[in-house]
Amino acid sequence: MIPGADVADVRVPRALRRWAGDRELRPVWRNEAGGLTFEVVGVGAFVKWAPAGSRLRIAEEARRLAWAGRHLRVPAVLGSGRDEDGTWLVTSALPGRSAVDPRWLARPEVAVRVLGEGLRLLHESLPVAGCPFEWSVAGRVERARAGAVADGRADLLQRVAEFPGPPPHDRLVVCHGDPCCPNTLIGDDGELAGHVDLDCLGVADRWADLAVGSWSLEWNYGPGWDGAYFAAYGVEPDAERIAYHRALWSLGD
Ligand SMILES: Nc1ncnc2c1ncn2[C@@H]1O[C@H](COP(=O)(O)OP(=O)(O)O)[C@@H](O)[C@H]1O
Ligand SMILES: [Mg+2]
Structure with missing residues (x-):
């Protein structure tokens, strides 16, 4: 899948819309399990969202990023959240x-x-x-x-x-x-x-x-x-x- 190629019809989940306020969320990726990734435009961050009930492992990912970041260039964990629709993870943008x-x-x-x-x-x-x-x-x-x-x-x-x-x-x-x-x-x-x-x-x-x-x-x-x-x-x-x-x-x- 090519980022951007099939994200034209992505709707921003309600919780992320609220979280982002007036910052623009640009969809960059949709995975096969319904997970979405957005660039938070202009602030050097990405947010990854997993629908409730999916097998996507947001909490596991946050723990691993924090550990690996002590040894290797990976995104820093900036925050996370959850509501009835899904779970999300905010990370710092890597320059690439x-x-x-x-x-x-x-x-x-x-x-x-x-x-x-x-x-x-x-x-x-x-x-x-x-x-x-x-x-x-x-x-x-x-x-x-x-x-x-x-x-x-x-x-x-x-x-x-x-x-x-x-x-x-x-x-x-x-x-x-x-x-x-x-x-x-x-x-x-x-x-x-x-x-x-x-x-x-x-x-x-x-x-x-x-x-x-x-x-x-x-x-x-x-x-x-x-x-x-x-x-x-x-x-x-x-x-x-x-x-x-x-x-x-x-x-x-
Ligand atoms: N912190 C980040 N910095 C830069 N690009 C990112 C970052 N997080 C995600 N991306 C982009 O979003 C895409 C999807 O994120 P990823 O964590 O791989 O989600 P998935 O589990 O759905 O594959 C990545 O391939 C990358 O292009
Ligand atoms: Mg990926």
Whole structure:
């Protein structure tokens, strides 16, 4: 999805309208679960809103942003709120555009390098020791199972039940948890501006991120970019772990 491409008909939730007062809220993103992100124009902030009852994890994201911000360039948490319609989180603006902004879709060689380098920096900057969050295979499989039950998805429940255990760890790091291209921001100088969307951040094997980060290149830039991505990260592709972690991602987490 391209920010701005399908947000023309977005209506500002009532609570955000009240919260914003006379400041302009510019819609920048709508996710598949009905979550919305707005730029608070002119004040260097973004606000992310999740409808009540959705599985979007605003409180989890706020905690992870606050922790990660001690080690890495991520948005600062400026505030949050909740009413009967939804929950929201206000963060400071990072000085960059998403890696899927039209500017970077036109220059995938720059975006792919920043995505690979950026993920490496994230993995090297966040300390596993003392990280209070995990993104374990067992926890993710359990969440997929609970989601399948809640949605009455017998097919998914069957896939979850048959899902194999993970290959041995390559390297435990603090993973981003949603390393898709839109969650890396790039400055107009073509360098990393920071990472957003950390609600799943936690300790896991680094291939949990690498497998999905490399996959998402295809969705946004077309095939053939994974070699440049792995080179920018500084790792040789590991076919077995890539296949495993893509299958795990497909369980819907
Ligand atoms: N603090 C921020 N600074 C700059 N851009 C942001 C910020 N927060 C969100 N964005 C923009 O909004 C988009 C959606 O935010 P994100 O947290 O990824 O929501 P979602 O969980 O719906 O994907 C991001 O891809 C990014 O372009
Ligand atoms: Mg996102």
